[in-house]
Amino acid sequence: MEKTHSAGVNRSGELKHLRLRRQLQELAQGLKPGEALPGERQLEEMFGVSRITVRRAISDLVRDGELVREKGKGTFVSHGMVRSVLHLASFNDDMRAAGFQPSTRVITAELCEPPDAAASHLRLAENAPAYRLRRLRLANNAPVSVDESWLPPALLPNLLAEDLTGSLYRVLSASGHPVRRVEQTVQASAASADIAQLLDIALGAPVLLFHRRSFTGPEEPGTPIEYSISTYRSDRYQISMTLAQ
Known part of the structure; x- marks a missing residue:
């Protein structure tokens, strides 16, 4: 007789929303x-899953640029997005390498309910909280980016007691969880009222939006x-890459 499995996990131990994500990718490829x-x-009825599972899977694909969600209209197949693999470095290292003095102002550091995309990546149980860290990053005292990070309390129980005005990567490393690998996408966006005020730019000004999923541990994946979601002033940050065949 087959053993029963806990809700949300199939027989291979894979989360249901990851299986649904593949199914939605296949569905999108036919459109x-x-x-x-x-x-x-x-979609709930088609695949026999809950509403939260559907939303998490769609959020993953929207974040990766495969789908586009339009408020009040629905979810559509994307026309495509250019992606670049960037080097793994902290904001502070980036700024110092460019000859600037980095600094950070903590806007928010709290424990609260994360958005679906963050909960999905961090593999949190339904309704489980996460640390939300929102910071303004500056170079030579001029605002460059607003970073919003979500982190798992189980691995970082003392995070809010740390000095969060420096490199978060160094805090993670000192806690025994150094960042070993990241998956990152970059896209163009327009500054919201909140972002515009923090970055000292006009409402709707062009910005670069970075979505980053970071991993620790010695073994893949x-x-x-x-x-994290980082919003950069496009007039103060330039992406540079070296390509080879």
Whole structure:
């Protein structure tokens, strides 16, 4: 007789939303760019999963640029997005390498409910809290980016007692969980009212939006340690890469 398995996990131990993510990718591949996916309720019925599982899987694909969500209209197949693999370095290291003096102002450091994408990456139980760390990053005292990081309390029980005005990567390393690998996407966006005020730019000004999923641990694929969204002033930050065949 087969053993029963806990809700949300299939027989291989894979989370249901990851299985659904693959199914939605296959569904999207059968559609043209700009075509709409079925609504959330229909997807629930099609794949026999909960609404939160549907939303998490869609959030993953929206974040990765495969789907586009339009408020009040639905979810559509993306027309595509250019991605670049960037080097693994902290903001402080980046700024110092460029000849600037980095500094950080902590806006928010709290324990609260994370958004779906962060909860999914960190593999949190439903309704479990996470640390939210929101910081303004500066170079030579001029605002460059707003970073919002979500981190797992189970691995970092003393995080809020740490000095969070320096390198978060160094804090993670000192806690025994150094960042070993990241998956990152970059896209163009427009500054919201909140971001515009913090970065001292006009409402709707162009910004660069970085979504980063970080992992710790010596073995692949690693243990999720951080989910972050960083918003950079496009007139103060330039992406540089070296490509080879």
